Amino acid sequence: MGKKHQKKWIVLGLLLLIIGGIVLYFNNQENEPVPIVSADLLPGLRDASDIEIAKRAQEIADANYFTLQIAPFAVFENGESEGSIEIVNPGTNVYPIAVDLTLAETGEVIYSSGAIYPNQQIVGAKLDKSLEKGEYQGIARINIYDPETNERQGITEAEISITIQN
Known part of the structure; x- marks a missing residue:
């Protein structure tokens, strides 16, 4: 019975040693993130450096970034006069825009800007x-x-408040 008991302890010891080695192996591995770059996102940069990839990614982000400045109110002296509609398409955009102003209650279009290119603005309109x-x-x-x-x-x-004074 001694040899059988001794074999059990040896097998158990080896099993614990193997488990301990596996745990140590995985605990000591560094979890360093590996950058993954989609070929669709950055075509033509197969062997590029991190700086080149970052520069190209920023170019793509800039091209897809859109901002707009529009005053939340428009004021007109009367229904026939030019008033203060303020719409700005900043130069940081690459996209031209066109703005249609509708009445919220009826959906009726009361103003259409036409094309407003980047770095252009409308500060008054009828x-x-x-x-x-x-x-x-x-x-x-x-x-x-x-x-x-x-x-x-x-x-x-964007919501906008329209005031006709007279």
Whole structure:
């Protein structure tokens, strides 16, 4: 019975030693992140350095970044006069835009800007449809276009308050 008991302890010791080695191996490995770059995202940079990859990724991000400045209110002396509509397409954008101003209540388009290219702005305009004196809630629908194909790439909206003073 002594030899059989001794074999059990040896097998158990070897098993614990193997398990301990596996645990030590995985605990001592460094979890250093490995950068993965999609070939679709960065075509033509197969053997590029980290700096080249970062530069290209930033170029792609800049080309897809879009900002807009639009005043949250527009004021007109009367329904026929030019008023203070302020829309800015900053020079940091690559996309031309066009803005349609609609009445929130009816969805009726009361102003269309036409194309506003990067680094252009509209600071005053006349409404396409005359409105009576009062306060109106409007929606500025910003259409974003591809600069090469002129196809619409997206739409975003902003609420705007419209005041007709007389």
